[in-house]
Amino acid sequence: MSGAQLLLEAHDLVKEFRLGARSVRALRGVSVSVRQGEYVGITGPSGSGKSTLLHVLGGLEAPDSGTVSLEGVGLGRLTDSALTRLRLLRMGFIFQRFHLLPVLTALENVELPMAEAGIGRAKRRERARELLEYVGLSERADHRATQLSGGEMQRVAIARALANRPALLLADEPTGELDLSTGRQILELFRLMNEDGMTIVVVTHDEHLAAEASRTIHLIDGRIDPVPSAQSPVPAR
Amino acid sequence: MIRLAAKNLSRHRLRNTLAVLGIAVAAALLLDMVMLAGGMERSFERMLLSRGYQIRLAPKGTLPFDTEATFPGAAALSARLRADPRISAAGAVLGGALFTASGDSLLPLAGLGVEPQGQGLYELDRGADLAPGDTAGIVIGGTVAAATGWRPGDTVRIVSGTDPQVARASSGRRLVVRGVVHWLYAARGQRTVGIALPVMRGLGRVAGDRASMIMVKVIRDEDVEAVATEIRRLAPGAEVNSVTTLVARFRTRLTYFRQLSLILGTISLFVGILLVTTLLTITVNERLGEIATLRAIGVSRGGIVRRVLAEGALLTLAGNAIGLLLGLATARYLDGILTSFPGLPAAISFFVPERGAVIRAAAALLVAGSIAGAWPAWRAARAPIAATLREEAT
Numbered sequence: 314m315s316g317a318q319l320l321l322e323a324h325d326l327v328k329e330f331r332l333g334a335r336s337v338r339a340l341r342g343v344s345v346s347v348r349q350g351e352y353v354g355i356t357g358p359s360g361s362g363k364s365t366l367l368h369v370l371g372g373l374e375a376p377d378s379g380t381v382s383l384e385g386v387g388l389g390r391l392t393d394s395a396l397t398r399l400r401l402l403r404m405g406f407i408f409q410r411f412h413l414l415p416v417l418t419a420l421e422n423v424e425l426p427m428a429e430a431g432i433g434r435a436k437r438r439e440r441a442r443e444l445l446e447y448v449g450l451s452e453r454a455d456h457r458a459t460q461l462s463g464g465e466m467q468r469v470a471i472a473r474a475l476a477n478r479p480a481l482l483l484a485d486e487p488t489g490e491l492d493l494s495t496g497r498q499i500l501e502l503f504r505l506m507n508e509d510g511m512t513i514v515v516v517t518h519d520e521h522l523a524a525e526a527s528r529t530i531h532l533i534d535g536r537i538d539p540v541p542s543a544q545s546p547v548p549a550r
Numbered sequence: 551m552i553r554l555a556a557k558n559l560s561r562h563r564l565r566n567t568l569a570v571l572g573i574a575v576a577a578a579l580l581l582d583m584v585m586l587a588g589g590m591e592r593s594f595e596r597m598l599l600s601r602g603y604q605i606r607l608a609p610k611g612t613l614p615f616d617t618e619a620t621f622p623g624a625a626a627l628s629a630r631l632r633a634d635p636r637i638s639a640a641g642a643v644l645g646g647a648l649f650t651a652s653g654d655s656l657l658p659l660a661g662l663g664v665e666p667q668g669q670g671l672y673e674l675d676r677g678a679d680l681a682p683g684d685t686a687g688i689v690i691g692g693t694v695a696a697a698t699g700w701r702p703g704d705t706v707r708i709v710s711g712t713d714p715q716v717a718r719a720s721s722g723r724r725l726v727v728r729g730v731v732h733w734l735y736a737a738r739g740q741r742t743v744g745i746a747l748p749v750m751r752g753l754g755r756v757a758g759d760r761a762s763m764i765m766v767k768v769i770r771d772e773d774v775e776a777v778a779t780e781i782r783r784l785a786p787g788a789e790v791n792s793v794t795t796l797v798a799r800f801r802t803r804l805t806y807f808r809q810l811s812l813i814l815g816t817i818s819l820f821v822g823i824l825l826v827t828t829l830l831t832i833t834v835n836e837r838l839g840e841i842a843t844l845r846a847i848g849v850s851r852g853g854i855v856r857r858v859l860a861e862g863a864l865l866t867l868a869g870n871a872i873g874l875l876l877g878l879a880t881a882r883y884l885d886g887i888l889t890s891f892p893g894l895p896a897a898i899s900f901f902v903p904e905r906g907a908v909i910r911a912a913a914a915l916l917v918a919g920s921i922a923g924a925w926p927a928w929r930a931a932r933a934p935i936a937a938t939l940r941e942e943a944t
Contacts, residue, residue, distance in 0.1 A: 364940065373846055374936035394850055401848020410942060412843035416557035429849050473847065485939075 317348040320512050321370060321481060326379035328365050328535075339365040340376065341535040347481070347514060352507040354526030355516045361532040363516040364485055370514060371404055371483045372396045384480060401430055405474030409486035411466040413458035419445060419469045420454040426476040437476075444472035448502060464495030471502060475511075482506065484515040488522055500525055555860035558833070569829045570868045573919070576822035577873025581911040582881050582901060583815030587808050589902030594800050597897040598793045600734050603639070603670035604774045605766035606796065607781065607788040613799065614763045614791075615645060615735075621788050624761030625747060628668060631766055631781070636773045641668025642761035644747055646754040649709050650698065656709070657697060660742040663750020663761075670734075670765040672744060677702030677729025680746060688725040689744040691733045697741055700727050708743070710753040723753060738889060738896040764788070807900075815911075819918050822869070826862050826922035834858060834926045841930045842938035851931035858930050862923025863916070870912050877911070878903055 328340040339362040347353050355363045368374045370381055372388045381388045383403060388396060400406070413422045420441050427437035445451050448468040458466060467487060474482055487503070488496035500522050507513050507527075517523050531538035559566045598606075607627075609619035624642035631640035641664060648661035662671060666680040672689065680687050688708065690700055700706055709722030725745065733742045745753075747761070766781070768774045774792050782790045791799070834841065841854055881901035888900045 365936070368936035368939070371846070373939070374934065394852075397845070397848055397850050400846065404848075406843075406846050408843065408846075408939065410839070412840060412942075414554075414840065414844075416554070416561060425844075425849075426847050429847075429853060477848075 317350050319346055320349045320351075321345070321347040321381070321383050321514070323366075323370055323381045324379055326366070326369055326376045326381070328362070328369060328374070328376050338535050340369065340379075342379070343532070343535070343537055344379075345370070345530060345537075347512060349480075349512055350507070350510055352503070352513045352525065352527045353515070354523040354529040355514065355532060356518070356520075356523050356529055357532035357538075359518075362535040363532050366532065367483055367485050367514065367516045371406060372400055401426060402477050403480045405476075405479040405482040407467070407470050407474050407482065407484035407487045409489040411458075411463070411470045411490070413461075413466055413469055413473070415457065415459045418455050418457055419450060419461065419465075419472075422458060422469055423472045423476055426473060430477050440476065441472070444475055445469070447475070448472045462495070463491050464498055467491060467495075467499055468502065471499070471506075475506070480512065482511055482513045484513065484517075486517055486519075487515060488517065488519045497521070551856060551860050552864065555857065555864050558837075558857075559861055559864060562833075566829070566865065569825055570865060570872065572825045573822050573866060573869025573915075574872035574876055576818045576825065577870050577911065577915050578877035578880055579818035580815050580822070580915055581873060581877030581908060582884065583811040583818065584907045584911040584914075585877075585881055585901040585903060587811040587815070588907065589904075590804055590807060590898065590900050591797060591801055592904070593897070593899040593902050595793060595797045597734065597895060598796060600897070601670035601673070601767070603765040603767045604771070604793050605768065605778050605781065606791050606793075607764040607766070607785060608762070608791070610787055610789050612789060613796070618645070618762075620644065620756065620760040620762050621785075623759050623785070623787075624764055625665065625759050627785055627788075628665060628761075628764050628766075630784070631764070632668060634777070636768055636770070636777055637766055638769045639668040639670070639765075639767040641665035641670070641765055642747055643669070643671065643763045643765065644750045644754070644756060644760065645762045646750060646756070647711070648743060648753060649711065650706060651709075652698065657741070659694065659708070660736070660740055661708075661710075661750055661753070662742060662744045663747040663754075664744050665747050668765065668767070669744075670767065672731040672733050675730045675732050677727070679731075680728055680744065683746070684728070685746050685749050686726055687728040687746070689729050689731045690727055691736060691740070691742045692730060693736075693739055694741045694743055695730050702727050702729050708745070708753065710755070723749060725749075734897060735895045737893050740896075819914060822866070822915050823918045823922040826865055826919050827925055829865065830858060830862050830923050830926035831929070833861065834930045838930070838933050838938050839942035841933055842935045842942070845931075845933075845935045846939065854931040855927040858927035859920060859923045862919050862927075866916055866919025866922075869919075870915055873915070874908065874912065 323345045326340045326343045330337045330339055343366055355366060357363050369376050423441035423444050424437045445454050448471050450465060450468050453465055488499050503513060504525050523529055606614045608614045609621040612619055628640045628642045631637050644663035646661050648659040649656040650659060667682045680689055704727045705724055706727060707722050707724050736742045768777050778790050778792045885899055885901045889898060
């Protein structure tokens with residue numbers, strides 16, 4: 314993996330939040346590099362800054378200081394619309410609470426990012442069906458999001474994240490709302506995607522999911538735990 | 551986009567249906583106010599021109615039939631005007647109270663003495679019209695026919711009042727009903743009869759060649775003002791008004807109506823805006839997590855704005871469609887109440903549904919509805935993605 318091309322690079326990220334009169338430092342100088350095809354798990358206790366790091370890496374919020382670049386493009390130098398376009402075409406997001414549009418069917422939810430990218434109806438419909446088949450939900454394509462189970466919704470969310478063939482998949486607690494067996498199915502799916510060459514960064518409390526990762530970054534109090542990944546409490550795959 | 555907006559609105563059917571009904575009420579009120587603002591004026595103009603007579607002469611300082619005043623030299627002047635090649639018809643009219651016996655009492659009638667060769671006051675419904683020089687005939691309105699049972703060919707007795715000395719009807723005239731007519735300027739329910747001008751003068755004991763009004767029909771519309779100017783010179787004792795001037799004077803009298811409709815129309819527009827803004831703000835607040843997700847997966851701010859605006863436009867469109875029907879129904883109902891005012895010509899309408907008025911009201915509300923969506927749309931597009939997602943996760 315060390316020979317693979319560098320995909321994502323973050324340097325000295327600092328992020329602070331104000332909570333009333335008090336300020337909380339969520340990130341205190343975090344630097345991360347992710348190479349193409351890597352499967353990186355971000356772990357750590359609650360409030361350690363995992364989700365904030367994922368949001369900053371994904372361009373969902375700007376760091377107070379430090380830089381993030383994807384495929385050599387500095388996110389901090391992009392306008393809001395350019396950053397939005399980058400997220401649309403080069404990143405895929407998966408959230409704990411799935412966040413599907415409840416009024417749309419599974420198929421329409423998967424089509425959504427492609428429609429936004431300007432892909433024609435027939436082409437995006439065909440790809441959405443392929444993706445639903447990939448996540449094992451082809452028979453539920455025409456069901457509304459509200460008619461799906463939690464695991465099914467997360468699989469639709471994964472298919473949606475893959476819609477525009479992103480370079481990087483960012484997932485925030487993807488199994489957090491699921492029971493153990495459903496969580497394992499999602500975990501399998503992540504492994505499959507990574508085997509297919511997808512670069513994945515996943516924030517998780519789930520030690521099984523973290524164990525699937527090729528490398529784990531452990532955050533404590535806004536800093537990376539200096540214990541090397543190989544020696545981290547969660548073994549590398 | 552529109553399909554998605556419709557689907558989103560279908561999430562809260564009851565709430566959105568109530569909002570649409572609210573917008574419909576605002577739209578209906580706005581439409582009614584737009585119709586009221588110009589409707590009465592247009593209706594008045596249409597009524598005045600219903601027989602094509604563009605000029606009215608009335609006693610100096612008055613409007614036709616505004617008072618009981620008369621002016622001299624009327625029939626002579628109308629005869630002279632009829633000789634003018636630019637004029638196709640002219641006729642003097644004298645108004646007065648008439649009566650007919652109905653059992654033991656007298657039935658009051660509104661009498662109009664006309665010159666049949668130039669009358670612009672009625673249209674014949676059935677029977678025959680008065681012929682020039684017919685001093686034995688009478689034409690009656692439908693309400694008179696209904697009240698008395700008179701039919702063409704009947705001989706009837708008309709009197710001009712009661713003799714207080716003997717408490718009996720004063721001497722009158724026996725006349726033959728020639729026809730039943732439709733009076734163009736009569737008030738609703740008014741019992742109007744028409745007789746030859748000399749007969750009316752005799753019954754009303756009006757001395758000399760006096761009349762309440764002369765109506766003039768000019769062949770070419772472009773000659774109206776020139777003819778009116780010439781008549782002013784010929785009859786300095788008369789008030790000469792073209793329909794254009796009468797409408798202008800009427801418009802001045804209607805300023806109150808226009809101001810009232812402008813204020814109420816503006817209020818209804820604001821109510822519509824507030825309804826859409828409130829509803830979309832609630833909707834956006836409820837869906838901030840969803841909106842943040844859309845932004846996260848790459849939907850642009852413009853895309854979010856368009857989605858919210860589409861919902862506002864759909865709400866407004868639905869409200870407009872229902873409001874149009876509601877507005878027309880309300881206008882009809884209100885018109886029925888207002889036009890039953892005593893003394894008001896039945897042909898006058900307060901609310902005139904015209905395509906232009908409907909389009910103006912609908913366009914105003916549609917634009918307002920779109921503007922109303924702008925604030926919640928802007929808020930939705932500006933919502934911080936990560937902070938919103940964090941809040942959603944907790």
